Amino acid sequence: MCGILLHHAGDDDLYHLKEQFLEFPEGSLSSKRCSDGSPIFNSIIPYISARGPNYSSLRVSKKYKTAWYSSVLSLRQPFTCQSIEIEERYVLQFNGELYNHEIVHNDTQYIVGLLKESAPSIPAIIKKLNGEFAYSIYDIQNGTFYFGRDTVGKRSLSYFLDENTGEFYLASVTGSQPNFIDCTAGIIYQYSTRSKKLNSDLSISSPYEIATTMDQQLTKLPNCIDGLFEHLNKAVHRRIVSIHPAHIENSPISILFSGGLDCSVIAALICKQLSNIKKEKKPILELLNVGFENPRTGMLPKDVPDRKLALSSSEILKNLYPDVTIKLVNIDVSYEEYLEYRPKVIDLMFPKQTEMDLSIAISFFFAAKGSGYTISKDGIKEKYQRKGIVLFSGLGADELYGGYHKFANKSPDDLAIELTRQINNIYDRNLNRDDKVIANNGVEVRYPFLDEEVIKFSTMEIPINYKVNKMILRKIASEKLNLATISDEPKRAIQFGAKSAKMTKDGNKHGTDILTS
Known part of the structure; x- marks a missing residue:
């Protein structure tokens, strides 16, 4: 990651700087030594550095009037520096x-190959890629x-x-810089520096469509x-x-863990x-569970619904998988700490700026930060800092299998329309915001439910009536994974389970309200 x-400076003469390629190994203060003459560029560098703490670099080309700054979180060998100039062409x-499946080692090197x-088509290359990614190719x-x-x-x-x-x-992230536009998922954007025209007509694939097939007899x-x-x-896998x-x-490997289905x-x-x-x-699996001290409810982190559920669910997992060391990491966020980090999270998640966005984003931020404690078999609290740098998430299940409460009474046709809208809009509704706040902690998040093959199977092959209250996923939990007790748990949004919503006694606020200072 x-x-x-x-x-790219366009008509402006910002590249009075010398042609250069500067490298900053782990621990270097790259943001103190970089400049391309643009205040916007320079202000964004610290956000980019935080995403890739292992390595960063600045490439400046006077000829192309462009500066590239890249940071790297190294997860695959051989280690590959970025940005990469390829045969003086890209x-x-x-x-x-x-x-x-054809990738043997490093995925960036796969793209380089x-x-x-000879005469590669860049759009054709992009269409071959299967995974979780963003890119720029000049x-x-x-x-x-x-x-x-x-x-x-x-x-x-x-x-x-x-x-x-x-x-x-x-x-990748801009902070509160105005005028930036979030890229739409699946669009191959092309910007010509010669014509100054942006083309966004080419898509990697067609939008997903939820099948309306019914199977009332449950034969399938x-x-x-x-x-x-x-x-x-x-x-x-x-x-x-x-x-x-x-x-x-x-x-360890880590997972954002509420204890739910x-x-x-x-x-x-x-x-x-x-x-x-x-x-x-x-092997070790870290279950990252966050709870907030909420002045409005008077509830402490140890008492929030997600903490109680995580405790019971983690015990079930420990009994099922004795060959894995499972650590429940309890991340308690005091109200003072919430207030301290609130401006930072609001800045990171921009342009999202509603009360609901903040309550979700700040939960993921602290969960990914991973500063908490574990409880020993003797009941003793032991301070613990997340060690995993790969985090898994269950995001996507509600959109694919009808998990939201508002779907419960919809007709099959209306449910299919709503789920189609949800999965095609998840990049804007959730992923832009979540990636910005999670990756700021120098970790990478992975989404199995949003795997290409999982989505294709879920949208095309599963009858719509199997997606009422996530029936199909509950069946997998109980019949395939021995998670019968957990499979019965109702859906609870993270902001309500962790009690990060409505943190003040102003009860008139709604999730759609725009944030105020």
């Missing part, structure tokens, strides 16, 4: 993980920037273009349970084996995979 930032920045082929010969996100939009990416001057910016249910379980299991073995050997299914599948990996010591 990495952070992407570039600036400059590549890649943020994410690919799961194409495709670009080195075609030096044609003076064209290609950029975008995967079909679902699991990595954030925003751009700003001044059509008069041709000045162009691209960044056993096959659907088997099929979905197989696809989910493979999705988790891909996301584990693509981590370099040294990471799994020496560091979606994350417990993913946690169980992770445990199944880790149990099959031969290692000298037991």
Whole structure:
């Protein structure tokens, strides 16, 4: 994973700086030593650095009037510096993980190999990629920037273009910089520095469509349970084996864990995979559970619904998977700490700026930060800091299997329309915001439910009546993973389970209200 930032100066003469390529190893203060002459570019650098703490670099080209700043979180060998100039023809920045079966080692090097082929079509290359990613590719010969996100939009990416001057910016996260536009998922954007025109007509694939097939007799249910379980299991497998073995050997895998159905299914599948990996010591899974001190309710973090549920669900998982060391990391957020970090989270999640966005984003921010404690068998609290740098998430299950309460009484046709809208809009509704706040902690999040094959199977092969209150997923939990007790748990949004919503006694606030200072 990495952070992407570039600036093309257009008609402005900002590149009085010398041609250069500066590298900043882990621990270097790159933001103190970088400048391309643009205050916007320089102000964004710290946000990009935080996403990739292992390495960062600045590339400045006077000839192309462009500066690239990249940061790297190293998860695959061989280690690959970014940005990469390829045979004086392309400059590549890649943020994410690919799961194409033909990739042997590093996924960025896989793209480099495709670009080195004779007369490659960049859109055709992008369409081959399967995973969680955002990218920028500069075609030096044609003076064209290609950029975008995967079909679902699991990595954030925003751009700003001044059509008069041709000045162009691209960044993974921008803070509260105005005028930036979040990229739509699945669009291959093309910006020509010669014509100063932006083309966004090319898509990686068509929008997802939820099938309206009904099966009132449940004759297809056993096959659907088997099929979905197989696809989910493979999705988790891909996301584990693509981590370099040294990471799994020496560091835990983490999961954003409320204790509910979606994350417990993913946690169980992770445990199944880790149990099959031969290692000298037991693998570790960190369950990251966050709770807030809420002055409005008077509730303490240890008493919030998600903490109680996580305690019971983690015990079930520990009993099922004794070959995996499962650590429930209790992350307690005091009201003072909430107030301290509130401005930072609001800045990170921009342009999202509602009360609901904040209550969700700040939960994920603290969960990913991972500063908490575990409880020993003797009941003793032991301070604990998250060690995993790969975080799993159960996001996507509600959108694919009808988990939201508002879906409960919809007709089959209306449910299909609503779920189609939800999965195609998840990049804007959730993923832009979540990736910005989570990755700021120098970690990468992976989404098995949003795997391409899982989505295709879930949208096309599963009858719509199996998606009432996530019936199909509850069946998998109880019949395939022995999570019968957890499978009965009702849906509870993280902001209500962690009590991060409505943190003040002003009871008139609504989730859709715009934030005030």
